[in-house]
Amino acid sequence: MKTVIKTTDLTKIYNSSVAPVKAVDKVNLEFGEGEFTAIVGPSGSGKTTFLNLIGGLDKPTEGHVMIDDTDISNMKESKLFDFRLRNIGFVFQSYNLIPVLTAKENVSFIMLLQKESKAKMEKRAVEMLEQVGLSEKVDVRPSKLSGGQQQRVAVARALASKPKFVLADEPTANLDTESAFNLLDIMSRLNKEENITLIFSTHDQRVINRARRVITLVDGAVSKDETFDR
């Protein structure tokens, strides 16, 4: 299996006013192509920080993040913008969507920034919305969608441009159980069908067992790394 992400001694120390906080502590991990991984751990264990580091949203204090053969830890700001746009899909806990755009326009947005052709963009957006079960909501704005539906649009957007991998930071944190399961099922299915590497963080016991690999963080360090066949 091809390695997509590789971290070496990845460390992030926040210099807060009280005392320095080691949010991520010497993490050495590899993520293979097509993996479906959950990063779990209690609140404050460093999940968000870790995802931000491998997503190029934050700079490590020490160590490296290699995406394929590119070291993004020292990449220039302007290059990182482009790198994220071309290679990484993001799903956040909330505020994922542009409120003034319809579901379809939101799903097309990344492709639009990538300067895809209009026809291709439209086709793919509609196809992705079908995949997440929202073919009825193509022309609806986010405010008219439920929380679960909004997250599904965000997943559709993250996957539509076929990035190298997708990072989802606590995507189910604001959802009820049914919507949470539904979202994870969709993510799991798309991970298989589209063969896109997917990493999500959660402290929600309900959805951990959907992942095929579970990495547990404690105080910023990896304490368990388990693989399941499911």
Next chain:
Amino acid sequence: MKTLIKISWRNIWRNRTRSIVIIVAIILGLMGGIFGAAMRLALEKQQFEDTIGTQVSHIQIHHPEFIAKPEARFRIPDGLQIASDLSNRDDVIVASPRTVFDGMAATANMNAGVRIKGIEPGIEAQTTGLDELLEEGSYLTENGRIPSILIGNALANKINAAVGSRLVLTFQDIEGEVINASFRVEGIYSLPSRAFEERTVFVKASEVNEAIGDPQAVSEIALVIDNQDEYRNIAAEIQELYPDTRVRHWADLQPALYYSLEVLNEALIWILIIVIMAVSFGLLNTILMSILERARELGMLLAIGMKRAKVFSMIVIETTIIALFGGVIGLISSYGMISILNRTGVPIPGGEGLGELGYASVLYPSLDIDFYFEIVVVLVVFAILASIYPAWKAIRLQPAEAVRQE
């Protein structure tokens, strides 16, 4: 770009009330500023008309020595020929030859120093509209035994004269001999300028020319030109044609008026710039508020890879659209307002008294269409300037911080 404009446009209407408030502020600001500007311009025009139109004309020609010593002997050589040549020029509407000198006007019991102007009544009417300034009597149409004279209202009061009164003018002829001549008041004119009214009397040129001993005498030629803005060039050109005379334009003759009009023009621009600046600060505040509210969303856009330059442009476009929206409606409303007021006129508060003095008590504002376009340009420039700070705030957001949920 199209999508950027679409997003910007829709963003404006997310907080409808706030956007409408600022747009209304722009509209009212522009209407107020433009009303002020148009009224000032109308006042300016009025002042110009009052002084230049009826008293000074655009250009005056004299014998060089006449200016210091306004006496009958300082005449323009070949004056009648020059006046007729000038009136044939394309850029000159009318050239009025006059015989001018100082003297005394006396009634039975009072007298006053006056400037006597001998005129061709028909040409003078075209030049200054003197015939329309008459309050009483008629315009040098009688051909009685005693020659006619027109005097100003203020002089009539001062020396106790009325239409029909007998006046004796005392003056020197071209040789310096003192002459007395009797005139009958045929008409009384009225002008905004009391000083002019009190000092200036009009008689037929033929009458005084005979009295001073030169039937062809011309000591002043007043010109009305076609294109008012060209007065300096035309005056210079005429001066070159007639080097033995002294040619002066209205700004030379009325420096105080000239500078006050200049100051008005400056003030006009500043009024509008201040209005637009005030409006721009409102705009800046509006946009800044919307940026702060949308911090997470903007952070998300930066996180997923939307370039800072794009986010920056989005905010500049948003601001510009608001400014253009308010600006266009504001200017159309202003145009409508000025057009209506131009027809109905705007009474000046307390202007009834002005009317009695001969000043206009009603102004008719009007503005060049160019002016409106200039304002749009200024407004857009200021809007773009006002958007820079909020846009800069937006792109300084750290995506990792902005999207973090605690």
